Amino acid sequence: MPLLSVPKEVAVGTAMLGVAFAGGMLAGKLYPSLVFGSPSGMIRKNNPLRQYILDHSLREHPILKKLRLLTADHPSGRMMVSCEQAQLMANLVKLIKAKKVIEIGVFTGYNALNMALVLPDNGRVIACDINEDYAKIGKPLWKEAGVEHKIDLRIKPAIQTLDELVANGEAETFDFAFIDADKESYNEYYEKCLRLIKKGGIIAIDNVFWNGKVLKPRKDDLAAQSIHHLNEKLLRDARVNISMLPVGDGVTLAFKL
Numbered sequence: 001m002p003l004l005s006v007p008k009e010v011a012v013g014t015a016m017l018g019v020a021f022a023g024g025m026l027a028g029k030l031y032p033s034l035v036f037g038s039p040s041g042m043i044r045k046n047n048p049l050r051q052y053i054l055d056h057s058l059r060e061h062p063i064l065k066k067l068r069l070l071t072a073d074h075p076s077g078r079m080m081v082s083c084e085q086a087q088l089m090a091n092l093v094k095l096i097k098a099k100k101v102i103e104i105g106v107f108t109g110y111n112a113l114n115m116a117l118v119l120p121d122n123g124r125v126i127a128c129d130i131n132e133d134y135a136k137i138g139k140p141l142w143k144e145a146g147v148e149h150k151i152d153l154r155i156k157p158a159i160q161t162l163d164e165l166v167a168n169g170e171a172e173t174f175d176f177a178f179i180d181a182d183k184e185s186y187n188e189y190y191e192k193c194l195r196l197i198k199k200g201g202i203i204a205i206d207n208v209f210w211n212g213k214v215l216k217p218r219k220d221d222l223a224a225q226s227i228h229h230l231n232e233k234l235l236r237d238a239r240v241n242i243s244m245l246p247v248g249d250g251v252t253l254a255f256k257l
């Protein structure tokens, strides 16, 4: 879920890039000052560098763009994944020649469509959400893009869908997972995805900065606490190699060993 806006036409996602190591202290630790002073390192929508990033890297399928612009008008449009982050996900899916992927938190289906577009014709996105109304916005565009048959939308709590996949004998058969639903369940999503993903597969975890709140998570902020605990756990998790990237609101890539 990005917290910002985007391209010239409208505004949508967030951004990332550059971390200027000017340095600052918080909770006794040295943290770099993030470019342009945003606590999470995001480049705000009016920042020309944000536009530069998009102008020099975004190669968006026209139907994806259509869905992004449509979603931007939705009252909860800020939940949509940022377009440059989605592009990274698609490049990874393509790079590892993924066939089976999981999307936890579909919303209007921007990233589900984004991944479906790069999967082979017999590829599948298991798309988990609890709100069918959101997905109804994207579905006609999944169809228009000719990839509707690759998206298996499951409307129920994602934990239940993941348990059903395991019970169905699908452990270690998935190549890629994107975790982007309710933050309080992130640890459970991660553990279940780790069972479902093959060795060499990737789990991408979104919002790992939680708009900078992970730096000093408040005791009553369950989302920030949950994300921060998972970030700490991942640092020491010998089952995966990791990279935490300042893309969007922060994304961690966990590569299953």
Ligand SMILES: C[S@@+](CC[C@H](N)C(=O)[O-])C[C@H]1O[C@@H](n2cnc3c(N)ncnc32)[C@H](O)[C@@H]1O
Binding pocket: 001, 079, 080, 081, 104, 105, 106, 107, 108, 109, 110, 111, 112, 128, 129, 130, 131, 134, 156, 157, 158, 159, 180, 181, 182
């Ligand atoms: C940040 S949005 C996902 C954005 C999406 N990945 C995209 O491509 O734009 C989070 C989504 O998680 C869904 N969600 C919240 N709790 C859930 C749960 N327990 N199980 C499945 N989905 C859930 C919400 O309905 C919402 O659509």
